[in-house]
Amino acid sequence: MKTIIDIARAAGVAKSTVSRYLNGGSVSEETREKIEHIIKQHNYVPNTFAQSLKAKKTSIIGTIVPRLDSFAVSQTLMGIDEELRDRQYQLLISSANQDMNREIEEIYALARQKISGLLLMAAQITEQHLKAIRECRIPVVMIGQQHSLLHSVVHDDFHAGYMMGQHILNKGHRRIAYLGVTEQDIAVGVKRKEGFRKALGEHKDCEVRYYESGFRMNEAVAAAERLLEDWVPTIIVCATDNIALGVMKAAFLKQIPIPSGISVTGFGGYDVTEIIHPALTTVKYNYKRAGKLAAENIISLVNREPVEMVTILNCEIIGRESVDNLQGRII
Amino acid sequence: MKTIIDIARAAGVAKSTVSRYLNGGSVSEETREKIEHIIKQHNYVPNTFAQSLKAKKTSIIGTIVPRLDSFAVSQTLMGIDEELRDRQYQLLISSANQDMNREIEEIYALARQKISGLLLMAAQITEQHLKAIRECRIPVVMIGQQHSLLHSVVHDDFHAGYMMGQHILNKGHRRIAYLGVTEQDIAVGVKRKEGFRKALGEHKDCEVRYYESGFRMNEAVAAAERLLEDWVPTIIVCATDNIALGVMKAAFLKQIPIPSGISVTGFGGYDVTEIIHPALTTVKYNYKRAGKLAAENIISLVNREPVEMVTILNCEIIGRESVDNLQGRII
DNA sequence: CTGAAAGCGCTTACAG
DNA sequence: CTGAAAGCGCTTACAG
Incomplete structure (x- = not known):
């Protein structure tokens, strides 16, 4: 495994310069190209632990789901996964297994992992949920349920x-x-x-x-x-x-x-x-879309950009054969 | 957030002693109790990034699934989740979204996250899969498919x-x-x-x-x-x-x-x-059981304990109404 | 724009 | 059993 030091040496610069390059700081055109080339050549990837340790933040978004074996949950996760992947965030899925206490525990557990944002799918929000969210100081977007104190993406x-x-x-x-x-x-x-x-x-x-x-x-x-x-x-x-x-x-x-x-x-x-x-x-x-929007919103929140408190998604009725047409008939 | 230094000071010992306590090294009964007490009191939890950075390993098990919206996958994940949680390992789920190239990419991506073991659900294993596994030097347990070079848990x-x-x-x-x-x-x-x-x-x-x-x-x-x-x-x-x-x-x-x-x-x-x-x-x-066994096996592998190359799970036929009994009838 | 230095919070030989 | 020291791979003010 290559480290930032290897890259710095090979490029003939200080490691702080490489770090600046990596993080979009000011680097001259010339050194930028040099570093870029070396990084590609060495197939260098920064160590995320070192980054997180030093920068005290991560690009992980945690998602707490009530359970894994649900169509709604799967679809929502797929939407989340897609968006987060596109935006270079990492998804950490955590199942509460239908247990509300586990939901609370998971909030604390994810906070310990230093997630930078939380997507929460929960059937209800209790005072304990709010307490955990407050204590952990993590931005949260709820999916599927609304709450006056939290951002949310809901279905109509x-x-x-x-x-x-x-x-x-x-x-x-x-x-x-x-x-x-x-x-x-x-x-x-x-x-x-x-x-x-x-x-x-x-x-x-x-x-x-x-x-x-x-x-x-x-x-x-x-x-x-x-x-x-x-x-x-x-x-x-x-x-x-x-x-x-x-x-x-x-x-x-x-x-x-x-x-x-x-x-x-x-x-x-x-x-x-x-x-x-x-x-x-x-x-x-639109479960998948709900996931995608929630992911967009949590990213905005993480970056301290403004986000509407509640996003409401449309639904669509689909009439099929399981309903008899009684219209005009004598029952 | 408390650090190991805070604990060491409060307990009146060196931080290396606290670290030793945390990692099961030799500590006298007396200091053990003292440290234990202080840790509880301060609600101290070690920073996993610092641990991983230094120790160069994690307790994360990565799981690559072909997709999220499948009964078999959900059930298997539930089994994995349960076992890993019991054993204090962390589960990182990654969906390849039905794309084999993504499967390969995810192997490398998870390796970068320094996962200590990989659970792989894939429809087929190509030379590229093997190459990635070899290069990343990660122990692997496959689920649902067998391969002569890899450990696996399969259904019969x-x-x-x-x-x-x-x-x-x-x-x-x-x-x-x-x-x-x-x-x-x-x-x-x-x-x-x-x-x-x-x-x-x-x-x-x-x-x-x-x-x-x-x-x-x-x-x-x-x-x-x-x-x-x-x-x-x-x-x-x-x-x-x-x-x-x-x-x-x-x-x-x-x-x-x-x-x-x-x-x-x-x-x-x-x-x-x-x-x-x-x-x-x-x-x-028995999808859930397959997940559980695979989780057990990958943990053993991570700890360099011996594991049978292939574990085969029983299935059970369930006769129901969708099959007509033609026995004795003239067709 | 660039580099030297300090430090993030841990673990691990090494001495004692 | 215990502590001082070095170091994991980064980032971030601070000077220049």
Whole structure:
């Protein structure tokens, strides 16, 4: 391994000059060329540990994700990865494995690694999160959730819910079950539902009941089974595509055909929703783009450039076969 | 931020003594307790950059994955993450984004980060991979593919194929299409097929045709459509669950019911295969366990402990509804 | 524009 | 068992 000293010697200059060249300081045209040439020739790459130790900063962006096995997370990470790579930043991924305490721990752990910025995907922000962020003094961009004290990139969950509400009303549904998730998750548990509720509020003649499920498919199967014992609506609107998949399973198990026996919708736009049969009506989220924007924003923040507090991304409703058209039919 | 100097002063010893304490050198019981106490009190954590710079090694394990949005990759990463965390190693994930040149680049890039071990998930190993590994002098454990020169943790693809062959023969299938992938991927493209072929070779009375598809679901849809124009078998055995999902989609599009019109199987055991309808017959792979074992092995290698060249993991066949039982029926 | 010097926070022989 | 010293490979004021 070559060091800066080797390069300096070979170029006949002091190592401080090489360092200046490396860091964009003032170097004469002549020495610039000389150093450039030598570096290429020797295939020299600066030792990042020495740099970080001395400069007391790194070009690492940490990302805390709730879990690794999620379509939304994977897509978001791909967007982050792409942007950071382009901008010469390094990505450090850390999974909290669905454990909120681990999220907090990871903030401290990443701070110890001297990351210069943090991308945070968390279902909710507690006082402990804020305390950790404050203590570590790291710039943060949240993804998927909004918080008054933090910068964020979010999807337009409220509008997504609203669009879904309008869509199914247009299809003639009036006996409607909404299978949501915990309200501790503001984006998924509250906003989607509120948008949905607003759309339905504009119609007087429909009956809506709200239910709750866990995020995992098997939890959704169980929740749907309970729901269907309680009541048989014409449609079940699910807060996520995963939950919708679980509901479809439950319907099949009960021999209720989709969509003729019951309609189902999701949110997310996972690839698999297009492949299954019947294809699932859903709202497509721009996860990858969210990742990319969050990465751009955190870089700006690291460089002390101004960044809007919240960036809201569009969603798009995709009507497919899992919703029956009841319009004009007598139910 | 406290440094080793602060601790040394507070404890009334030299910093070399503190360092020795930190690294398990010989320290008297008395000073050990004193230092321990001070460290806790000051909440001291050593600066990893300084450590790495001086010691010229890290406790980082790099992992190169082909892509992030894959069930197999996510599960494997979860296994790796868990084990590494338990053993106090740090995980650095790097995605090659389906680009083999990027794989090579990432090997060099990770070497520059001074990772002490590399976990490699790659579809094939070329001379360039070997060159990079040689030049960087990093211990490597491959996951999912075998190579005579490298340590590896693999799934028993041959046996998986064999079990699948037996399974569908038992179900009475005799007109069989195998929808595989490129043979450049030894594990998925060659071994599964060879195992399958062996099982079928034990039966004289069946007709098998081999086809090829890409890995993505939409590529599989197209491949299945071509296949079905060419020939209508009683079953399509697919080299991965994703391909099987694509084939199911194609069958639905052609209004061929599954399994009564055609049977379909996959390999992998993705969660979604259980949720869709009909549920998919597949071979369940232990991705998470593979990750865990690979992590154990790379740690052993880093510590210069002996490790078997290849670890083979069991798979398990899961018969579900997507395969029709033709036994005893007249076709 | 350029170089000598100090120092980032550690570890590691080496003496005692 | 313990401490003083050298040094890992850089960056950054400071003089010139």
